[in-house]
Amino acid sequence: xxxxxxxxxxxxxxxxxxxxxxxxxxxxxxxxxxADDASPHARAADEAVRVPSYLDxxxxxxxxxxxxxxAVHPGYGFLAENTAFARACADAGLVFVGPPASAIEAMGDxxxxxxxxxxxxxxxxxxxxxxxxxxxxxxxxxxxxxxxxLIKPSAGGGGKGxxxxxxxxxxxxxxxxxxxxxxxxxxxxxxxxxxxxxNPRHIEIQVFxxxxxxxxxxxxxxxSLQRRHQKIIxxxxxxxxxxxxxxxxxxxxxxxAKAVGYSGAGTVxxxxxxxxxxxxxxxxxxxRLQVEHPVTELVTGLDxxxxxxxxxxxxxxxxGQDDVALTGHSVEARVYAEDPARGFLPTxxxxxxxxxxxxxxxxxxxxxxxxxxIGGSYDPMLAKVIVWGATRAEALARLDRAxxxxxxxxxxxxxxxxxxxxxxxxxxxxxLDTGLVxxxxxxxxPAAPVPGEAxxxxxxxxxxxxxxxxxxxxxxxxxxxxxxxAWTPWIITPSGGEPVEVRVxxxxxxxxxxVADADxxxxxLRRDGSTLRLTYAGRTLSFxxxxxxxxxxxxxxxxxxxLTEHVRAESGGGAAVAGDxxxxxxxxxxxxxxxxxxxxxxxxxxxxxxVEAMKMEHTVTAPIAGVVAQLPARAGAQVALDAVxxxxxxx
Numbered sequence: 001x002x003x004x005x006x007x008x009x010x011x012x013x014x015x016x017x018x019x020x021x022x023x024x025x026x027x028x029x030x031x032x033x034x035a036d037d038a039s040p041h042a043r044a045a046d047e048a049v050r051v052p053s054y055l056d057x058x059x060x061x062x063x064x065x066x067x068x069x070x071a072v073h074p075g076y077g078f079l080a081e082n083t084a085f086a087r088a089c090a091d092a093g094l095v096f097v098g099p100p101a102s103a104i105e106a107m108g109d110x111x112x113x114x115x116x117x118x119x120x121x122x123x124x125x126x127x128x129x130x131x132x133x134x135x136x137x138x139x140x141x142x143x144x145x146x147x148x149x150l151i152k153p154s155a156g157g158g159g160k161g162x163x164x165x166x167x168x169x170x171x172x173x174x175x176x177x178x179x180x181x182x183x184x185x186x187x188x189x190x191x192x193x194x195x196x197x198x199n200p201r202h203i204e205i206q207v208f209x210x211x212x213x214x215x216x217x218x219x220x221x222x223x224s225l226q227r228r229h230q231k232i233i234x235x236x237x238x239x240x241x242x243x244x245x246x247x248x249x250x251x252x253x254x255x256x257a258k259a260v261g262y263s264g265a266g267t268v269x270x271x272x273x274x275x276x277x278x279x280x281x282x283x284x285x286x287x288r289l290q291v292e293h294p295v296t297e298l299v300t301g302l303d304x305x306x307x308x309x310x311x312x313x314x315x316x317x318x319x320g321q322d323d324v325a326l327t328g329h330s331v332e333a334r335v336y337a338e339d340p341a342r343g344f345l346p347t348x349x350x351x352x353x354x355x356x357x358x359x360x361x362x363x364x365x366x367x368x369x370x371x372x373x374i375g376g377s378y379d380p381m382l383a384k385v386i387v388w389g390a391t392r393a394e395a396l397a398r399l400d401r402a403x404x405x406x407x408x409x410x411x412x413x414x415x416x417x418x419x420x421x422x423x424x425x426x427x428x429x430x431x432l433d434t435g436l437v438x439x440x441x442x443x444x445x446p447a448a449p450v451p452g453e454a455x456x457x458x459x460x461x462x463x464x465x466x467x468x469x470x471x472x473x474x475x476x477x478x479x480x481x482x483x484x485x486a487w488t489p490w491i492i493t494p495s496g497g498e499p500v501e502v503r504v505x506x507x508x509x510x511x512x513x514x515v516a517d518a519d520x521x522x523x524x525l526r527r528d529g530s531t532l533r534l535t536y537a538g539r540t541l542s543f544x545x546x547x548x549x550x551x552x553x554x555x556x557x558x559x560x561x562x563l564t565e566h567v568r569a570e571s572g573g574g575a576a577v578a579g580d581x582x583x584x585x586x587x588x589x590x591x592x593x594x595x596x597x598x599x600x601x602x603x604x605x606x607x608x609x610x611v612e613a614m615k616m617e618h619t620v621t622a623p624i625a626g627v628v629a630q631l632p633a634r635a636g637a638q639v640a641l642d643a644v645x646x647x648x649x650x651x
Contacts, residue, residue, distance in 0.1 A: 001313050002026055002071045006064045009075030011367035012383055014041035017073050020305040029067045031060055040369045054078045057085050061092045071095035071312060080288040081108060097312040099287050103260040107285040111154045111192055117282050120259035122252045125281040127194030139171045141193045148196040151175055153182035159229025160185045164196055199274040199433045203238050205253035206296045208307055209262045212316045217250035218296050219326045224432040234292035235331040236299045239430030240277050249280050265289050265308050274433050298330035298388040329395040330388045333418045337380040340417040340445045346613045347641055348374045348588030352410035352546035352553055353530055357402040361388040374411045376589045376613030396422055409546040409553035416559045420444045450494045450561050452515040457534045457543055458552050458563040459490045459502040460525035495562035495642055581624050581648035585639045589613030598631045609633045609645045620645060627651040
């Protein structure tokens with residue numbers, strides 16, 4: 001075993017690898033950029049070295065030499081499947097904790113990979129994958145394969161450049177746009193055509209091989225719950241497969257690994273029709289540790305990172321195929337910095353409060369801490385919540401409870417969406433396919449208003465914060481008047497929503513609260529550390545709470561609300577106070593373009609500002625017709641979520 005290992009990655013995967021290194025007594029080294037100086041992953045290692053970029057191969061190798069690291073673990077993403085990096089490590093005398101560069105290269109090109117595994121007897125999706133096909137040849141190949149057909153890039157992954165074509169007339173435009181996106185994303189516009197499998201399920205097999213000719217599979221993972229080809233929830237084993245199907249798919253995956261001289265951890269991904277589960281087709285092989293590897297760990301009892309390290313150190317696998325057993329069921333949910341209510345736009349901000357679930361059979365892989373800044377430079381995945389249960393139903397229920405206990409304030413996340421997805425009847429019954437989320441998206445992302453209880457808690461918290469402690473009734477902020485307390489109105493504006501007037505009469509323990517047009521109810525609030533306990537109309541509810549200036553963040557049961565004291569009102573009419581000509585940024589990011597100037601006359605819906613984050617552009621349009629009265633937005637400037645970009649006055 002190595003004495004010292006450098007992890008060439010960041011966030012939750014770096015922290016997860018460090019945990020195994022610590023358990024094995026191996027010294028750990030982190031690399032980090034200037035923006036990640038205080039990040040949890042940099043603090044979790046025994047030593048940390050600043051590098052200009054996580055993609056700077058020379059800087060990473062120099063950091064390994066300076067710190068005396070003997071091996072480099074690439075995690076996933078960044079340099080994990082970079083053949084140049086694997087070769088550079090070998091040239092520098094460092095052990096790359098992964099497969100040989102030749103295997104990465106063979107499986108990194110989808111066309112070559114399909115040809116290689118097909119020669120080894122692994123089923124592949126019917127299609128045409130010769131390199132160098134012209135647009136006309138590709139269109140002819142698509143018709144030959146049979147519609148519907150998937151046009152996809154040979155290089156890259158993550159669903160970028162993929163086009164589903166159901167009609168022959170759609171082929172020219174689909175091919176042209178796929179080439180453009182492939183060229184932009186991967187620097188390679190080579191395309192292939194393959195049959196589109198209806199009602200597809202995404203099932204992958206975890207394989208492991210050593211340098212002594214041994215190779216095994218560790219069962220499958222079901223990854224069919226996806227959005228835009230990005231996985232959301234994964235589980236092991238799949239509710240679709242029986243033991244015989246698992247063995248056939250596993251044997252084919254092992255054959256694919258052996259075909260390229262593989263060693264280390266790898267994943268062979270298959271497409272399987274939900275209607276014909278006996279058929280499976282090779283899609284691609286990921287030559288690294290997968291994001292969803294924890295579900296395999298929980299059902300096999302194996303530490304995959306430890307196995308990676310031991311195989312990289314030259315040890316043989318300590319078990320054979322007959323020793324692998326799957327026990328119980330495991331499910332993982334990915335927590336993303338994104339806002340489902342805004343079309344899953346990436347979010348960001350500072351982690352004001354964090355409480356991650358724990359307990360028996362609950363695991364959280366996370367790279368977060370209070371104070372962590374979430375920006376738009378990296379992948380929006382923040383953490384993974386993983387559970388184990390004796391049965392699938394038990395695991396799903398445990399995961400739902402764990403997500404209800406997950407609290408992150410300061411950064412909008414998809415946790416409430418994950419709970420809604422787990423509760424969907426088709427998910428509970430195991431009737432999955434890769435289109436399920438898109439088909440039911442409206443039901444999974446309802447336009448849910450902020451509950452009155454949360455708005456009442458925000459108003460009472462503000463009243464409590466203004467208490468002076470002076471017994472003089474004229475000195476307290478409750479609108480006291482001779483004879484009876486008056487009503488104190490507050491305007492509370494939810495993030496991305498309309499302002500709501502909340503009126504408070506008196507103060508705890510005898511306050512009354514009226515939210516919007518609702519009748520007044522008895523209410524009181526008390527603070528217990530970072531928790532607010534609200535009694536409202538006879539019910540007592542608890543909220544996690546954190547304040548950021550005029551904004552109060554509240555969290556409960558996996559939902560969060562950012563509630564801003566917009567204006568201290570003297571009377572009603574809260575909705576009018578805020579106006580509706582304020583243009584706010586829908587996500588944290590960089591202003592790419594400002595298309596107007598102050599004083600310009602604009603029409604409703606006219607594009608005004610373009611904001612970019614995580615390589616996603618979003619055009620913000622005028623909410624009303626009028627004149628640009630204020631224009632804080634500047635091209636090249638960084639903006640926060642809900643930052644004011646422009647103010648339009650009706651004219």
